[in-house]
Amino acid sequence: MLKLEAAAAFVAVAESGSITEAARRMALSKSVISERLSELERGLGTKLLDRTTRKLSITETGRSFYERAKRIMQEVADASAEIAERRGELAGPLRIAAPTSFGILHLGPALYGFLAKHPRIELTLDLDDRFVSIVADGYDAILRHGPVVDDGPVIVRKLASSRRFLVAAPDYLETFGRPGTVEDLKRHKGIIYSIRGAADWRFKVSRRLTTVRPQTTLRVNNGILMRDAALAGLGLALLPAYFIQAEIADGRLVSIDVGAEPEGASIYMAFPEDRRGSAKLRALTAWLRDVFGDPPYWEA
Incomplete structure (x- = not known):
């Protein structure tokens, strides 16, 4: 049997x-x-x-x-x-993946209340900065900062907006000067996100995206380390607001205006098409949208 x-x-x-x-x-x-x-x-x-x-x-x-x-x-x-749902409960396994830094700073704290409300859900959360596949890697859902591309049919739901800011430590700006234009950035040191497709800096200039490649002082695949390198005065970093809201507020990082807005992104949740009817995923999507807010609390 x-x-x-x-x-x-x-x-x-x-x-x-x-x-x-x-x-x-x-x-x-x-x-x-x-x-x-x-x-x-x-x-x-x-x-x-x-x-x-x-x-x-x-x-x-x-x-x-x-x-x-x-x-x-x-x-x-x-x-x-x-x-379980007929009894008014959400129950059973739920396996999701998310970027490491966002998971530590924001997703984890958001999930604690969700799990307390639905104690019969058995959540597995994998934090990984690589582009995991929902279908091939067997996830119920993934969270991603930016476009979602997968090797199978997926449904994508937007959770929150995510503006990016060009930042540097006051010590760096005192030593190397403050860039005033997009062109100036080419003469500055950059702390670069090393994940495929994310290394270039893009800014909206006259309704078009302009790509900038600064001098590289550090390449790393983790946003928290990028933030810490900027705090150490190593160079400029282009980072989502959810990494740096506290550091900008207390003056340890300075937001730099170069006359053009950095390209933004969004936080998405994606899941396989055959999970469209999942009450757990519907509940999780609604919960995260409510916790993050619109606009999200990290951009308040």
Whole structure:
């Protein structure tokens, strides 16, 4: 007889590409995952995975089984959630991903109240600055600062606006001077976000976006470190307001006007199209919009 926990283990391995990652996602040991996979293959009488010491791959039979098993697991989760919803509760697993710095500074604190209100939700939050895939990485939803592009059909919901500001420490400006135009920026040191597609600075000049590439003093893929490097006087940084509202307010960072507005962005939540009916995701979207505000509290 097919056991759901064995099918769930196989789906997690197929989506993550490794037993180690599947064990982490399911909060189980690798030996338990391996045992469940072996039990599933014995029960089905066929091989679903080819395993060596260096590589794990899905067999042709395994790929066919995965599509059905994934639907079954989703149906079970949806059925359980539907029963809970009929009792006026939201329940069951919810796995989301978000950028590291935004997650630490704003998303985490926003989620605490949501989980207190819905104690039967089992939330897994992965903080990662890389561009994770909703579909391929098996998430129920992702939060992203900027455009959402994925390898499958997704639904995107805007949570909040996000203005960017060009900032520097007073010590840096005293030493190197204050830029007054976009052209001046090319002669200054820049602290650059190193994630793909985000390295350039863009400003609205005469209704068009102008790209600027300053001299680079530091490249890093984390906004908090960029903010701290600016505080240390290493250079100019172009950062979302949610990183720097307190530092601008107390004067440790200065907002610089170069006669053109930096390109803005938004905070989005995206989820697979087949999760459109999820009451948990609807509730989470509404909760985060309410907590962040419009305009968001970090731009007050």
